[in-house]
Amino acid sequence: MRIVLFGCPGAGKGTQAEFIEKRYEIPQVSTGDMLRAAIQAGDEIGQKASALMKAGQLVPDGIMIDLVKARIARPDCERGFLLDGFPRTSAQAVALRENQVTIDALIEIVVPDDRIISRMSGRRVHLASGRSYHIKYNPPKREGLDDITGEPLVQREDDREETVRHRLDVYQEHSAPVIRYYEQWFAQSPEAAPRVMKVDGLGTPEEVRERIFKALGEV
Numbered sequence: 132m133r134i135v136l137f138g139c140p141g142a143g144k145g146t147q148a149e150f151i152e153k154r155y156e157i158p159q160v161s162t163g164d165m166l167r168a169a170i171q172a173g174d175e176i177g178q179k180a181s182a183l184m185k186a187g188q189l190v191p192d193g194i195m196i197d198l199v200k201a202r203i204a205r206p207d208c209e210r211g212f213l214l215d216g217f218p219r220t221s222a223q224a225v226a227l228r229e230n231q232v233t234i235d236a237l238i239e240i241v242v243p244d245d246r247i248i249s250r251m252s253g254r255r256v257h258l259a260s261g262r263s264y265h266i267k268y269n270p271p272k273r274e275g276l277d278d279i280t281g282e283p284l285v286q287r288e289d290d291r292e293e294t295v296r297h298r299l300d301v302y303q304e305h306s307a308p309v310i311r312y313y314e315q316w317f318a319q320s321p322e323a324a325p326r327v328m329k330v331d332g333l334g335t336p337e338e339v340r341e342r343i344f345k346a347l348g349e350v
């Protein structure tokens with residue numbers, strides 16, 4: 132199965148990706164995690180991405196397309212993959228199509244903007260793995276520590292309220308059109324285009340998970 136997980140910042144993509152990864156036995160390809168790893172490593176991509184991410188801006192399409200092309204060519208993606216955070220511009224969606232990367236389904240997790248701010252202010256992440264928690268809605272077993280490794284959790288630099296608001300604006304301008312692109316393509320040729328399925332992202336993570344599994348069961 133080749134799946135795209137879509138939704139605004141904080142919609143719960145990373146949280147749901149963990150469930151989908153296990154259920155379908157496919158790797159999560161999170162472009163945000165890949166960029167954060169590049170920043171940690173201090174490599175060329177990390178140096179280019181660092182200031183943009185801190186400001187809540189998108190990293191240039193060319194960099195992102197090359198990164199994802201290389202990642203999904205690796206052997207663990209042969210049976211499928213879960214794209215989390217890509218494509219998030221129309222140019223990235225076009226690049227997937229031009230490279231004949233077929234996608235079975237695009238799941239859009241829908242959460243209103245006013246719920247996003249509280250989710251983000253309470254988010255804590257384990258940077259090495261990308262696992263994310265929420266101090267109230269999805270707490271780790273031991274406060275401030277990752278469930279699997281026991282390592283400390285941190286707050287992401289781009290989770291400050293004003294940066295989150297800017298990320299939501301960037302999402303509306305650059306990412307929302309990706310849905311329209313896929314819907315138009317599906318209307319023209321349903322046998323080739325991925326199905327866009329909208330899932331309500333409110334409720335507990337487990338409730339959202341069940342909605343996503345139900346939608347994927349129809350593909």
Ligand code: AP5
Nearest residue numbers: 140141142143144145146162163190216250254264265336
């Ligand atoms: P990225 O890391 O992809 O961030 P994002 O898309 O903005 O999404 P987030 O990771 O912030 O949120 P999420 O939807 O995964 O939510 P989560 O599950 O953590 O990208 C970061 C940056 O990298 C971008 O701004 C850009 O600069 C760059 N970038 C990445 N990809 C790019 C691309 N393709 N092109 C260009 N630039 C790119 O949940 C959020 C919080 O809510 C957590 O605390 C969680 O525990 C909690 N939560 C989850 N579900 C629920 C629930 N049901 N109820 C209550 N709380 C919940």
